Amino acid sequence: MSKFIDRPRYTCALGGALATLRAIPRAIPIIHASAGCGHNLHNAINAGAGYLGGGYCGGLSLPSSNVVERDIVFGGEARLREQIASTLEIVDGDIYLVLTGCMVEMIGDDLDAVVSEFLDYDKPVLPVHTPSFRGSSYTGYELVLSALIHKFVRKQRQKTPLSVNILGIVPAQDVFWQGNLKEIKRLLEKLGLKVNTLFGEGEDLESIRNSGAASLNIVVSDIHGIQAARKYEEIHDIPYITTGLPIGAVGTEAFLRQVAQALSIDPAVTERVIAEEKAVYYNYLERLADLYNDIDLQRYAVVVGDANYVPAVTRFISDELGWVPELAVITDLVDDNDKPVLLKRFENFESGLHPVVKFDTDASSVKKYLTEIWPANHNDKYFDSFGPTVLIGSVYERDLAQQYGFPLLTVSFPVTNRIVLNHAYAGFNGALSLTEDLFGLLVAAR
Amino acid sequence: MNYLEAKSAPAREDRLKANIAFGGTLRDIKGCLKKGCFGSEGCLNLAGRRFSQTQGCQFTLSLAILNTLRNAVIIMHAPIGCGICSISNVGVNKTFKQLRDPQSEGIIWLSTNLDEADVISGGEKKLREAVLYADKEFRPETIIIANGCVPSLIGDDIDSILADLQTQTAASLVPIHCEGFKTKVMATAYDAVYHGILKNYVKKPERREYIAEPDLEKIKEKYRISRHVNVLNVGSMSRADELELQRLLNALGLTVTFIPCYAEPEDFEYSLESSLNVSICGTHDDYFVEHIKAKYGIPFLIDTIPIGRKNTDRWILKIAEHFGLEKEAQRLIQEENRELDKSLEPFRQKLAGKTAFIAGGEVRILATAEILQDLGIKVLGFKAHHFDQFVEPIFDSLEDLDDAIVDVATNQPFEQANILKRLKPDLLVTHVGGNNIAAKQGVPILPLFGPSYNYLGYSGVFEVARRLNRVARNGQFNKKLAENVPLPFKQEWYEKDPFTYIKQQDAV
Numbered sequence: 045m046s047k048f049i050d051r052p053r054y055t056c057a058l059g060g061a062l063a064t065l066r067a068i069p070r071a072i073p074i075i076h077a078s079a080g081c082g083h084n085l086h087n088a089i090n091a092g093a094g095y096l097g098g099g100y101c102g103g104l105s106l107p108s109s110n111v112v113e114r115d116i117v118f119g120g121e122a123r124l125r126e127q128i129a130s131t132l133e134i135v136d137g138d139i140y141l142v143l144t145g146c147m148v149e150m151i152g153d154d155l156d157a158v159v160s161e162f163l164d165y166d167k168p169v170l171p172v173h174t175p176s177f178r179g180s181s182y183t184g185y186e187l188v189l190s191a192l193i194h195k196f197v198r199k200q201r202q203k204t205p206l207s208v209n210i211l212g213i214v215p216a217q218d219v220f221w222q223g224n225l226k227e228i229k230r231l232l233e234k235l236g237l238k239v240n241t242l243f244g245e246g247e248d249l250e251s252i253r254n255s256g257a258a259s260l261n262i263v264v265s266d267i268h269g270i271q272a273a274r275k276y277e278e279i280h281d282i283p284y285i286t287t288g289l290p291i292g293a294v295g296t297e298a299f300l301r302q303v304a305q306a307l308s309i310d311p312a313v314t315e316r317v318i319a320e321e322k323a324v325y326y327n328y329l330e331r332l333a334d335l336y337n338d339i340d341l342q343r344y345a346v347v348v349g350d351a352n353y354v355p356a357v358t359r360f361i362s363d364e365l366g367w368v369p370e371l372a373v374i375t376d377l378v379d380d381n382d383k384p385v386l387l388k389r390f391e392n393f394e395s396g397l398h399p400v401v402k403f404d405t406d407a408s409s410v411k412k413y414l415t416e417i418w419p420a421n422h423n424d425k426y427f428d429s430f431g432p433t434v435l436i437g438s439v440y441e442r443d444l445a446q447q448y449g450f451p452l453l454t455v456s457f458p459v460t461n462r463i464v465l466n467h468a469y470a471g472f473n474g475a476l477s478l479t480e481d482l483f484g485l486l487v488a489a490r
Numbered sequence: 491m492n493y494l495e496a497k498s499a500p501a502r503e504d505r506l507k508a509n510i511a512f513g514g515t516l517r518d519i520k521g522c523l524k525k526g527c528f529g530s531e532g533c534l535n536l537a538g539r540r541f542s543q544t545q546g547c548q549f550t551l552s553l554a555i556l557n558t559l560r561n562a563v564i565i566m567h568a569p570i571g572c573g574i575c576s577i578s579n580v581g582v583n584k585t586f587k588q589l590r591d592p593q594s595e596g597i598i599w600l601s602t603n604l605d606e607a608d609v610i611s612g613g614e615k616k617l618r619e620a621v622l623y624a625d626k627e628f629r630p631e632t633i634i635i636a637n638g639c640v641p642s643l644i645g646d647d648i649d650s651i652l653a654d655l656q657t658q659t660a661a662s663l664v665p666i667h668c669e670g671f672k673t674k675v676m677a678t679a680y681d682a683v684y685h686g687i688l689k690n691y692v693k694k695p696e697r698r699e700y701i702a703e704p705d706l707e708k709i710k711e712k713y714r715i716s717r718h719v720n721v722l723n724v725g726s727m728s729r730a731d732e733l734e735l736q737r738l739l740n741a742l743g744l745t746v747t748f749i750p751c752y753a754e755p756e757d758f759e760y761s762l763e764s765s766l767n768v769s770i771c772g773t774h775d776d777y778f779v780e781h782i783k784a785k786y787g788i789p790f791l792i793d794t795i796p797i798g799r800k801n802t803d804r805w806i807l808k809i810a811e812h813f814g815l816e817k818e819a820q821r822l823i824q825e826e827n828r829e830l831d832k833s834l835e836p837f838r839q840k841l842a843g844k845t846a847f848i849a850g851g852e853v854r855i856l857a858t859a860e861i862l863q864d865l866g867i868k869v870l871g872f873k874a875h876h877f878d879q880f881v882e883p884i885f886d887s888l889e890d891l892d893d894a895i896v897d898v899a900t901n902q903p904f905e906q907a908n909i910l911k912r913l914k915p916d917l918l919v920t921h922v923g924g925n926n927i928a929a930k931q932g933v934p935i936l937p938l939f940g941p942s943y944n945y946l947g948y949s950g951v952f953e954v955a956r957r958l959n960r961v962a963r964n965g966q967f968n969k970k971l972a973e974n975v976p977l978p979f980k981q982e983w984y985e986k987d988p989f990t991y992i993k994q995q996d997a998v
């Protein structure tokens with residue numbers, strides 16, 4: 045039983061589907077819904093994902109049937125048929141996915157039947173049911189991938205050895221998706237793997253079509269992308285592993301070892317790659333040895349965001365930056381069954397710290413937890429206050445940050461106060477960027 | 491006009507016979523207006539498209555006003571996606587509100603997050619929980635409940651639920667019925683919002699009555715009201731725009747309150763202590779001012795928008811006429827024009843002879859054309875979100891534009907792409923939104939409005955000139971994009987008439 049949400053940090057299934065398609069070159073969404081849905085979702089995705097932009101045929105270019113009340117009364121199938129046909133006439137794409145909004149699902153338009161009339165078109169036209177009420181952006185990502193895996197990915201009995209697909213990073217919802225995928229690809233290629241990130245640099249529709257040849261799917265998330273991985277397993281016979289989102293040396297080492305083990309890669313190779321990467325990484329990180337210790341740059345921290353970032357960032361700042369994270373709030377709609385795996389990620393911190401972990405979707409809750417974990421000063425002369433503290437969250441945390449005087453780094457959706465192009469937080473390079481950004485806040489006034 | 495007994499405002503295609511799909515020249519459209527093609531018997535009222543692109547709904551446009559109201563929490567009664575566009579506003583909203591009141595908070599909203607189970611059994615329970623939570627947690631003066639398409643299809647009786655809840659909340663509850671599928675004309679949003687405001691915010695203020703009130707005080711109060719006007723601002727206006735209009739009206743001895751955007755609930759009550767409601771845009775305000783006139787007897791003025799010199803002159807004169815201040819107004823206009831005219835000279839020298847295309851709201855684009863003409867720029871064409879009677883007063887301010895292309899289209903960048911490819915303007919002045927397509931056509935773009943820039947009044951003319959000149963000086967960003975990034979439309983599309991996909995009448 046779901047509840048209302050105070051300022052959601054995700055769009056709906058349709059929004060997630062649109063963002064996912066935004067990440068596939070020359071994939072054209074055709075929205076079967078009222079006139080507002082596409083526009084509304086674009087405004088959220090564009091701004092929330094560090095100004096992702098509409099892309100090739102997104103934003104206000106999104107083809108949309110724009111059904112109105114009359115269509116709802118009489119059914120919108122005729123309008124949909126007309127819209128698909130006209131889109132194929134005008135818009136130059138390599139694949140067309142017809143997505144539904146809530147109203148046309150409620151009136152029972154037969155999407156699959158209408159779309160099947162376009163089977164003969166020389167490019168694929170696929171239906172995906174994505175009404176808003178089916179779930180959040182993450183659901184939309186799973187729904188689009190499932191449709192592609194089911195109807196578009198080429199079946200290949202013969203798997204390419206040492207080839208992997210990366211799942212679990214949801215475009216736009218992970219604001220740094222493109223940079224993150226690039227870094228993950230770079231690292232795994234060093235292990236000798238052939239890496240298909242499905243989206244992002246170097247990938248296109250063909251990558252997705254050929255993803256059936258992978259011998260392993262790596263889901264870099266404990267809860268997102270798993271439905272897609274299961275679909276691949278079921279239809280294309282590709283096993284999968286789940287890892288967390290690797291951020292920092294500790295996280296990325298564990299990640300590389302886990303992948304290497306799953307693919308039986310020679311441990312010597314893995315260890316050599318890790319050693320190389322760490323040498324470079326520490327060569328950079330070492331620069332902070334002076335300043336960190338000269339002016340005491342250790343900080344308390346509060347981390348707020350999605351299920352991929354919060355565990356990874358919290359461990360990174362605890363075990364590598366030597367900070368003191370006291371509170372971690374995971375804001376996704378997390379199923380009760382999924383909570384234990386996420387909680388496990390907060391166990392055994394090398395620092396020995398045990399931050400309080402909360403699952404809560406509401407923007408106003410973060411402040412309540414803060415007062416819970418650290419009581420306010422009641423005019424005591426000597427008071428061990430909660431500070432200095434850095435808040436790592438989304439732009440929703442800005443009021444809280446201002447109120448407490450905490451510097452804020454926005455890393456999770458929505459991020460409207462930054463421009464994000466190829467910036468990354470994953471892997472070794474991403475952790476260096478995260479370090480730059482965090483400490484950058486602290487020296488900004490110097 | 492009285493629609494207030496009804497649950498919600500009627501759609502504009504019914505009430506005003508507004509049109510969203512037309513292609514031709516300005517001459518054609520003037521002819522159509524005369525012939526009544528846009529009227530109830532008209533051929534154009536229900537026109538649509540065989541191919542369409544997403545255009546926005548009245549829910550999203552309603553939020554543009556609702557998000558500005560101070561001391562309010564908004565509940566989006568809908569699945570999780572509706573209204574999430576507020577994300578694009580969340581960062582700047584507080585700053586803009588604080589320009590009016592330094593204590594203001596940013597936007598707070600809740601989504602009732604209707605899911606599959608609610609679609610079957612109704613959203614009432616979640617709506618109740620959300621309202622009670624908002625009241626207890628944020629203690630706002632008002633809680634605005636905006637509903638999307640789903641509750642309306644499930645048949646949630648929102649008004650009754652809220653009437654019942656009102657007895658349990660400290661905040662007053664304001665339903666706004668703005669479900670997207672009810673209308674093709676996004677501007678219906680203004681009526682939907684005003685409908686809620688009229689029913690819930692507008693009431694005579696409770697003033698403390700003195701037992702013995704000295705006559706002098708009464709006379710003063712009467713005088714104050716007799717010299718006070720409300721100017722109805724729009725979400726796209728900036729604080730600088732407001733200050734400019736205020737400056738001009740103060741110069742005539744009038745005082746001003748701005749509603750509805752960035753207003754506080756009690757501003758609507760005090761707005762009744764006023765002697766004239768002044769619209770700056772008929773498209774935005776007719777529903778509100780007509781109702782206020784019918785119910786409270788306050789006259790109104792809907793004429794032109796004060797963008798461009800002639801339009802500003804005319805706007806000031808019309809207001810002055812109401813107060814018998816024509817002479818003062820003439821003097822003001824003369825003085826303002828003299829100064830402004832001189833200041834525009836350097837820009838005229840640089841911009842004269844260039845060509846432009848303007849896209850956005852009907853009233854605003856035509857008025858902006860006046861500024862461009864003032865600078866010697868030739869306006870090649872327009873794209874208007876929709877079209878109705880409210881543009882007529884602006885025609886007077888324009889010179890010789892009968893051959894300009896007019897595309898009536900809410901967004902629909904594909905049509906604009908085709909038109910721009912033919913017209914090849916030097917400059918584009920456009921509404922926010924679809925500009926990633928226009929940018930890839932390589933044209934330098936000046937936004938048609940912006941909440942941190944001045945466009946209105948005399949200072950607005952200067953600001954537009956100044957910025958347009960800057961934009962025209964270096965268009966490399968878009969030019970390079972055009973050289974390197976493809977547009978999504980097939981070659982065949984550019985060979986077709988840009989209005990090929992407009993169908994005259996939707997088959998019912």
Ligand code: SF4
Binds near residue numbers: 077082084572639
């Ligand atoms: S579901 Fe309706 S109200 Fe919601 S965004 Fe779409 S058109 Fe607008």
